[in-house]
Amino acid sequence: MMPGWLRPLLLKFTDRLRLRSLHHALLLSGIAGSGKRVLATALAKTILCKQVSDEGSCGQCQSCLLFEAGNHPDYHQLVSEKQLGVDAVRGGIQKLAGTAQLGNNKVLVIPDADTMTEAASNALLKTLEEPTVNTYLLLLTSRKTALLPTILSRCEKHDIPLPAEQTVIDWLAAQGMTDVTPATLKAYGYAPYTVLDSLQEGAEGLSFTGYQQGIADLMGNKESPRSLAVKWQEHAVQVVKWLQSDAHEKYIRTLHSDDYRASLKCQQASAQLQHPGVNKAVILTGVLAVFSVNPL
CATH class of the missing domain: 1.20.272 (Zinc Finger, Delta Prime; domain 3)
Known part of the structure; x- marks a missing residue:
């Protein structure tokens, strides 16, 4: 289930998708652990869904089933370690060429977009300016100011909100993490998923x-x-x-x-x-x- 603090954004994007007014390049910005990857995954699934409802993806169509199985042919995600190089970005762009294999939309997710080299950013610019048909790019970052101005200017920017303290405590309790103190939340910047990762058994x-x-x-x-x-x-x-x-x-x-x-x-x-x-x-x-x- 989509966490409460992320749900309003997902619903807004879903409404715009159904009205065919969703921007082709979205920049989701928020601190590590805020849930931007969770939101991006849910949004990508919705964009690819063939029976989108008011709440997002239907979860039952062929596209949703393929997405859940991890082998949707029109969903692509770059892998960022320390840097995203030009070859990785070009490879992702190449996968967007042509029509969607399922005849609907195509999605490319770029985690840690701020780690793109200048050459990689420049390679992405043309796609941001002239995207192929039915193509959506979701860029994620924890350091929006580290992105080139040319990238920022071509994306629609959305900040991921952090939930209130009690909201985080209640959400963590629903995940089985009880007795979480305000001091612990503060130590992790009130980032829900960072706190969750730190509390899980066997956490590194x-x-x-x-x-x-x-x-x-x-x-x-x-x-x-x-x-x-x-x-x-x-x-x-x-x-x-x-x-x-x-x-x-x-x-x-x-x-x-x-x-x-x-x-x-x-x-x-x-x-x-x-x-x-x-x-x-x-x-x-x-x-x-x-x-x-x-x-x-």
Whole structure:
């Protein structure tokens, strides 16, 4: 079932599709975990459906059944790792050439569109300007400003809203995740799917609960800044983000110069961690050392 905070957008797109006024290039922008991929998948299924209802796809026609089986011939999605290169984009565009195999529409989804190289973006421009018949492109991004202005100007832009705190808690409870605290929601930027992924059994990465326990061990001298940094180096960016948020909140409460310096140290570390090849353990050790003498 489509989550409540995404449903209004899906219904709006569905109405426009039925009126034949849906823009051929939609840019869905929202933070990671907001649900933009869920929305894009539901919208793609609706665009391809042969019996679209007021609520979206029918779920029963040949197109819907093929989509659910994962082998719809007119649905294509690019795979983005660190970058989307020109060959991948050209390959996706090539699949849109000609008529739809099921005689309806064609859809190309481009996740992490902000990772397209300049050459890839330029290769996409012609299709954005002159799309083939019955073709729809769904571009997804968490960093809208990283896209070329020429791409932005040719897409219809839609921001994915974040639900209210209680809405997220209720939705997570429906997924079997109870006892979710406001602090956990805040730690993940209130992004529902990010919170869900972190709470699921066997989830990879450092959980917020694990972070809180580690900081408690640091304050209780059970861990040193160095030992904790070595354990957390693969999650350094997230750890620094959480530390900065905690330090900023403490500074707002205390207005103490030490708390301001701790927050500033996190900002500097965050910038350093953006550079490839840096020693994350060393940077994180320096940050944790500040917090070991100035507890949160």
